[in-house]
Amino acid sequence: RQLLLGAPLGEKRILAIDPGFRTGCKVVCLDAQGNLLHNETIYPHAPQNDIGGAIKKLSSLANAYKIEAIAIGNGTASRETEQVVKKVLFNNPVEVFVVSEAGASIYSASKIAREEFPNYDVTVRGAVSIGRRLADPLAELVKIDPKSIGVGQYQHDVDQNKLKTSLDTVVESCVNSVGVNINTASIPLLSYVSGIGPKLAENIVSQRKEKGAFKSRKDIMDVPRLGGKAFEQGAAFLRIKDAENPLDDSAVHPESYGIVKQMAKDKRTEILSLIGNKTLLKDIDLQKYCTAEVGLPTLEDIRSELEKPGLDRREKAKVFTFDQTIKSITDLHSGQLLPGIVNNITNFGCFVDIGIKESGLIHVSNLSDSFVKDVNEHVYLHQQIIVKVLDVDVSRKRIQLKLHK
Incomplete structure (x- = not known):
């Protein structure tokens, strides 16, 4: 639930980068509704080291597609790619975000991705997924099998049917609590809306691609085969941001x-x-x-x-920067205070991304000076926090952290 209700950036024109070393960084440009406008590859890292060419290309793409934000996947070569992006002089203000790419490769090889992008390869699909996650996490993450998203524990050991039922209930309750932005929602997300279902969801997305963003709830009535009954059941969950009638963004x-x-x-x-x-x-x-x-x-x-x-209770996505001096586990020593992002929560504590390959663990005993009954009462997924390094075991790749108040 915390993951699905992560902070959305909203309807922005996004340039997304799936970083890589030898094979280059896949770059895609998306419009405000998450449609793919352009894709190509840049090679700023070894062995090509074409930093100049990459900077020039990113700058011209940002101008050509009026880019408002950049999403960089947090996998291999993420930090190095972020440093290249920070060197680009953009004509207009552009916010840079590092986005979790857990499950993006699973999505890119999935049936849903093949149906969405039949003419593109997995690298393009993965980069699109990273960009769309920034715009609306709920819309993108419902496409991925929860076991591939990398949160929680023991999910492989439980009854899979019960797990699916329980997860469907969580998605429905998330949709009911914040509604869905009809101009960014994916087909799988729209399918969860009362009265809509997969076929109508497809028709809504096709209409959006063909005629542009929906301006009012009245426009929804023009979607092929969406009758009065479906409108009556689903209208209150389908939200339109910045509509002429402010009630179009309410329940x-x-x-x-x-x-x-x-x-x-x-x-x-x-x-x-x-x-x-x-x-x-x-x-x-x-x-x-x-x-x-x-x-x-x-x-x-x-x-x-x-x-x-x-009316949308989710916070807006905030820009975040890791400590630029920390490049690998060998740069850590006890006593350091570092910014981090909570990337998993378990019964025994939480894991924190501090910008290197290995996540650090805040054991439940280091979350507070008093007794901790429930980890979720102290931290939430994707929360930006400050941690203190307690201990680093380089050979076992283990980092012990404490939550710094």
């Missing part, structure tokens, strides 16, 4: 827009001013809006939905 169903409009009118204000204004909303006498079709419980739901401005 308020289009059937109830008229009620909200009337509430705003009665308070002599705009709908936008109602959203998030708890004082104004508390002052509304809901009894006034009760009808034979709409009872008090529905009106209370509408009011509590309007109290939440922004």
